[in-house]
Amino acid sequence: MDSAPPSSYQGHRYPVEIISHYVWLYHRFPLSFREVEELMLQRGVLVSHETIRRWCAKFGQTYANGLRHRRLWPGDTWHLDEAFIKINGEPHYLWRVVDADGDVLDILVQNRRDTAAARCFFRRLLKKTRTVPRVVVTDRLRSYGAAHREVMPSVEHRSHKGLNNRAENSHQPTRQRERAMKGFRSTGGAQRFLAAFSGISPRFRPRRHLMTAPEYRAEMTVRFAIWDQVTGAAAVPTAA
Known part of the structure; x- marks a missing residue:
């Protein structure tokens, strides 16, 4: 299974979808831990930059490995x-x-x-x-x-x-x-x-110049779905 094991999230105050989103932000964009903290604070989520650092250290490589395992065989x-x-x-x-x-x-x-x-x-x-x-x-x-x-x-x-x-x-x-x-x-x-x-980062950098806007949005939707599967966020039940 490519998703992060549920046991790895035990003891964390925040749910997997919050943790995985912080890790994604830090690795996808040229942001510092403090900038990620500020960005999410604007959305009402309070997490210290030190906690974000620990999350990235603990889960970053696990997520990257999961994404690599989801790839097709590398080109020749x-x-x-x-x-x-x-x-x-x-x-x-x-x-x-x-x-x-x-x-x-x-x-x-x-x-x-x-x-x-x-x-x-x-x-x-x-x-x-x-x-x-x-x-x-x-x-x-x-x-x-x-x-x-x-x-x-x-x-x-x-x-x-x-x-x-x-x-x-x-x-x-x-x-x-x-x-x-x-x-x-x-x-x-x-x-x-x-x-x-x-x-992580290249998986969210498709060659956009070769795509139409609808094609780009469709491709990114697929990639976000794979991210949720790899991190385990896809298994989280949605509130009614």
Whole structure:
């Protein structure tokens, strides 16, 4: 079952539909915990920013995992890219892979950008997705080629900066959040947040420019229904 187990909500003062909505707001929009608190206060719901932080830490990854499990099998073309981020002023790299539909398959924060780091990411991908792509597309970073030959030599590797716009564009929402959060404080904290964020936020960012307004609303209705199923809010009886 993809929904969060009912036992995980035991002991919480607020019902699942409130908790899941706070977690959705924080991961979907570039808002701080205090801004989410203020936004919901205007609607008459009083929850402290510290409680919101705990809810996001406890449920964010669970919800993200549920959404990933609801996806169809990932496409056979994977786009990989790495982006520079700062954690407490120190340089780190955010490795990310998306499929041809733009769905984020995985992210990994590392402090290196060499062959060992690329190899680690490749192995993590194969283990997590339990599938092998037909094609991997990367930029011209030589570490990708060396890791590819070692970990997945049978997979076609296309190395060209112009082919990898899909992966590069997927970093933009992360940049927005990084600015809103005024940077990350620890490697572990960055990995935990970005893993949940990458599993939740893209699910509510369909390619709207390819849809008519009715198509967009219909698509979002489906995605909200899936969110309710994954979080367990769909099982909550509605008051008459």
